[in-house]
Amino acid sequence: MNELKHVLRLTLIEKKDVATAIFFGFIAGAASVALMGSSGYLISKAALTSHMTTLVVMAACLKLFGFISALSRYGERLYSHRATFTMLSHLRVSFFDRLAPLAPGIFGKYRSGDLLSRIVGDVESLQNFLLRVFYPPVVLGIVFLSTIFFSSFFSMGIAAVMFIGMLLTVIVVPALFSIRKRRTDGKTRAKRGSLAIEATEFLYGFRDLKIHQQLNAKEQQLANDAAQYNESQRKEGLEENLAQSINSLVALLVSFFVLGVGAYFVAAGELNGLYLAMLVMISIAAFENVAPMAAFPAYFEESRKAAVRLEEIVAEPAAPRGTEQLPEGPLDIKLTRASFSYPGEKNAAVDDVSLHLKPGTKTAIVGPSGSGKSTLMQLLLNVFPLDHGQLSIGGIPAEKLQQESIWQKMNVVLQENHFFYGTVRSNLLIADPEASDEKMELALAKVQLELFPLSMAVEEKGQNLSGGQKQRLAIARALLKGKSLWLLDEPVSSVDSLTGQAIYEELFQQGKGDMFVTISHDLAGLEKMDQIIVMENGRIVESGSYQELMERKSYFHQLKQIENSVFA
Numbered sequence: 001m002n003e004l005k006h007v008l009r010l011t012l013i014e015k016k017d018v019a020t021a022i023f024f025g026f027i028a029g030a031a032s033v034a035l036m037g038s039s040g041y042l043i044s045k046a047a048l049t050s051h052m053t054t055l056v057v058m059a060a061c062l063k064l065f066g067f068i069s070a071l072s073r074y075g076e077r078l079y080s081h082r083a084t085f086t087m088l089s090h091l092r093v094s095f096f097d098r099l100a101p102l103a104p105g106i107f108g109k110y111r112s113g114d115l116l117s118r119i120v121g122d123v124e125s126l127q128n129f130l131l132r133v134f135y136p137p138v139v140l141g142i143v144f145l146s147t148i149f150f151s152s153f154f155s156m157g158i159a160a161v162m163f164i165g166m167l168l169t170v171i172v173v174p175a176l177f178s179i180r181k182r183r184t185d186g187k188t189r190a191k192r193g194s195l196a197i198e199a200t201e202f203l204y205g206f207r208d209l210k211i212h213q214q215l216n217a218k219e220q221q222l223a224n225d226a227a228q229y230n231e232s233q234r235k236e237g238l239e240e241n242l243a244q245s246i247n248s249l250v251a252l253l254v255s256f257f258v259l260g261v262g263a264y265f266v267a268a269g270e271l272n273g274l275y276l277a278m279l280v281m282i283s284i285a286a287f288e289n290v291a292p293m294a295a296f297p298a299y300f301e302e303s304r305k306a307a308v309r310l311e312e313i314v315a316e317p318a319a320p321r322g323t324e325q326l327p328e329g330p331l332d333i334k335l336t337r338a339s340f341s342y343p344g345e346k347n348a349a350v351d352d353v354s355l356h357l358k359p360g361t362k363t364a365i366v367g368p369s370g371s372g373k374s375t376l377m378q379l380l381l382n383v384f385p386l387d388h389g390q391l392s393i394g395g396i397p398a399e400k401l402q403q404e405s406i407w408q409k410m411n412v413v414l415q416e417n418h419f420f421y422g423t424v425r426s427n428l429l430i431a432d433p434e435a436s437d438e439k440m441e442l443a444l445a446k447v448q449l450e451l452f453p454l455s456m457a458v459e460e461k462g463q464n465l466s467g468g469q470k471q472r473l474a475i476a477r478a479l480l481k482g483k484s485l486w487l488l489d490e491p492v493s494s495v496d497s498l499t500g501q502a503i504y505e506e507l508f509q510q511g512k513g514d515m516f517v518t519i520s521h522d523l524a525g526l527e528k529m530d531q532i533i534v535m536e537n538g539r540i541v542e543s544g545s546y547q548e549l550m551e552r553k554s555y556f557h558q559l560k561q562i563e564n565s566v567f568a
């Protein structure tokens with residue numbers, strides 16, 4: 001039950017709705033018991049006496065109880081569902097609040113299909129927590145206790161049989177099935193997760209699977225996962241049916257017992273025969289309400305597992321974040337003896353790196369593939385916390401700064417940029433929600449995408465755009481943001497070199513006086529940069545202006561020689 005504490009706390013935020021639902025549930029249950037009880041009494045009365053007035057009053061009572069029961073059932077559904085949906089929205093908000101600070105590290109731990117299955121499926125299945133786990137035993141308990149209390153005025157023996165019946169159907173049988181379910185099952189959720197993982201991989205990798213003739217094998221794996229998930233669901237269904245049958249059987253037996261015990265008491269002269277039918281009908285009605293308890297073990301276990309799977313993702317405490325804002329005006333970025341390793345990796349991706357990026361300067365980071373350039377960029381963006389060393393922006397240590405206040409000052413273009421399903425306009429508005437059409441068209445023209453109408457459709461992940469078009473659209477987005485710190489990770493690597501150079505010219509033109517940090521594989525055009533940082537194996541091996549590095553005739557000079565000989 002410990003695992004469900006957080007869900008219970010969120011459910012009880014809407015105490016009023018939960019209490020109202022329980023109240024109406026009790027009235028509906030009690031009214032249906034009263035309806036059956038009074039009909040039993042009416043039958044006996046009609047058979048044994050000829051008091052017309054009593055019969056008329058009882059018939060009127062029947063109508064009234066029927067009406068109250070239907071009305072209360074409506075109230076119960078209304079408030080319990082309202083409380084459920086409010087709880088779900090609290091759950092989503094609280095979950096995303098805890099999840100957001102863990103990104104992007106979380107993507108290294110969980111595959112996207114699994115995350116999706118947990119974030120959507122597991123949250124969704126917790127909607128059953130209030131309706132089918134928390135609420136039924138509470139309402140049933142109250143209805144039963146009231147019924148037993150009422151019956152005790154007529155026969156303590158019958159009340160005792162009902163009490164035992166209540167213990168069996170509300171507590172013992174559901175608890176036994178819950179234990180059995182916990183022992184035998186627990187894999188349906190995990191199987192749904194692995195089906196979601198395989199399905200996303202299949203969709204993402206469709207083209208490559210086809211090219212490498214692996215489509216059939218992957219399809220087979222997907223079909224196996226689907227079959228296992230179906231089988232698991234089938235077993236769950238059977239288990240639920242078994243629980244339902246046994247609970248109904250016990251309920252029926254209890255009603256038989258009430259009849260037998262009642263008949264014995266009537267014969268012994270301890271119970272007025274007039275009340276026998278009423279007590280039997282009451283017990284049938286009370287035990288009819290017990291049906292939802294049959295589903296309790298399944299929903300209890302489902303909710304518990306869903307809560308555990310969700311908690312697993314957010315259990316890791318997020319690194320503490322600062323609250324300070326960056327000041328207005330020119331900012332510098334300083335990295336001092338910074339080191340960073342990816343989780344689970346032995347070697348540092350960035351190793352003991354120090355650099356100072358002054359306002360208004362242009363810096364290029366170059367080096368072989370895998371030398372740590374992109375990781376260094378992510379560290380400057382304060383995406384990952386440093387293992388050692390210090391990052392400060394505008395003289396303020398990064399750990400004291402609110403992360404959003406850093407990103408808010410930066411125009412960022414990464415190697416891979418996400419595009420949302422929509423239009424060119426909706427993708428540009430992300431950078432500046434207030435931007436006018438003219439402003440957006442100007443930004444598109446600056447990256448030589450003037451032929452793109454703003455209303456042009458953009459498919460999921462921008463798959464209807466070429467690699468170079470995507471990069472240019474990302475740069476247009478950065479241009480619209482219009483901040484003074486530019487962090488660019490190979491922003492024109494898929495664009496032809498002529499257009500790439502023209503775009504850089506445009507950027508430097510618009511961003512006169514801004515700070516530029518750009519990662520580049522292309523060593524051409526670096527003469528314009530104030531500082532070139534050369535990386536290898538996570539370390540800075542050389543830095544200086546183009547002139548200085550060429551004169552030094554060291555590493556950069558060699559790279560340049562190689563490039564010249566390759567393209568000569």
Ligand SMILES: Nc1ncnc2c1ncn2[C@@H]1O[C@H](COP(=O)(O)OP(=O)(O)OP(=O)(O)O)[C@@H](O)[C@H]1O
Nearest residue numbers: 108342343345349368369370371372373374375376
């Ligand atoms: N998410 C990750 N998890 C684990 N290791 C990673 C991750 N991303 C990068 N690395 C490793 O860190 C090292 C530096 O990678 P990085 O992407 O920073 O290099 P790079 O110089 O930008 O390469 P490229 O020029 O090919 O983009 C590499 O050895 C890489 O394998």
